[in-house]
Amino acid sequence: MKPYLRDKLPQKLSEIPDFTAYEAGYLVTKNAGWRNVRPEIDKEKCVGCLQCYLHCPDGVIYKDNGKVAVDYDFCKGCGICKKICKVGAIRMEAEK
Amino acid sequence: MSLNAKTLNEEEFFYGHKACAGCGGSLAVRIALKVLGERSIAVLPAGCMSAVGFNFPQLCFGNNAIISTFAGTASMLTGIEAGLRAQGITDFQAVGFAGDGGTADIGLQALSGAIDRNDDILYICYDNEAYMNTGIQKSSLTPFGAKTTTTPAGKNIRGNLRPKKNMFEIVAAHGIPYAATASVGYLNDFIKKVEKASKIRGTKYIHIIAPCPTGWGIPTDETVNIAKEVVDCGLWYLAEYENGEYILNHKPKEFSDVEEYLKKQSRFRHLTEEDIETIKRSRDLKWEALNKNFRNN
Structure with a gap:
């Protein structure tokens, strides 16, 4: 299962387990604010080799109609995808 | 067909x-879990991956995962495997992800015990060459010359x-x-090894080099390249141990420049010509032994 963002944060004491187990893949915050630069994918140039998808430490690049797309909620902007892209389809743009 | x-x-x-x-350790964990799938139960001792994966209520593992004591990764894997087996559950893989300190220093005796009992577990050591989670202290897997907060570089002692x-x-x-070495710079090789290990009964160990941009002093986008370079310059090697035999998976035709590899990282920037010669000499000695004792494949 891919961990995903939940609408609800545990707020009351009764919502917090009194033992050490909890639901797997329970995300409540995004990592987008960590980023200074964001990868932009040029869909014209992308050949769908998936090397960026394979090498992303955060797993935020996913397959999209034979090409790739980025989940900007969790991309930290490390730039590994840009370095690994052989056809130069990824460029890093400054976040404003 | 093999996975890619x-x-x-x-x-x-x-x-x-x-x-x-740009964390190399998280890349290793992510890829290993993609190979092993949802029916894997991950054990993480104190270390980066447990610190970044479990910040309640932000729980980042989609499969079953648990934090163990620092020294007890392998013994907890043993317990999980035995407990599930006792319940008649068989379609799972108990997998541990420990750092270099949690493997080579603190968790060594538990790992040794598990191998001795030949428990059916997979132990993956993501090696970022120091205790990165606590702020870069030397572990026994820190290489010669590396600057850490406990092995600072000064005039007389250089790392x-x-x-x-x-x-x-x-x-x-x-x-x-089954035991193997790997690098996040050669992910297809790592995928192959994790897949192979998951099909073998008994204890399996994979040691993967996972650069840490923070601790190594490299840009965040250099993680994969530097992990490739450490193999290409001969300071790390990709090998397997199976049926009592050592096998070398990858033999660079010609080593790339060690100095170039070292000088890219701020943890090695203080090294003198003499230190670099020492590193090159120990590399050559290591490869002499590898060529003698390891079969090529």
């Missing part, structure tokens, strides 16, 4: 974690004085069913 980027499980099992940008412990061959010396 196109055939790998599209599900993500390690997502939304709080690791630094770590001791070479890296040979964890792969220590594990192999137990007569383990």
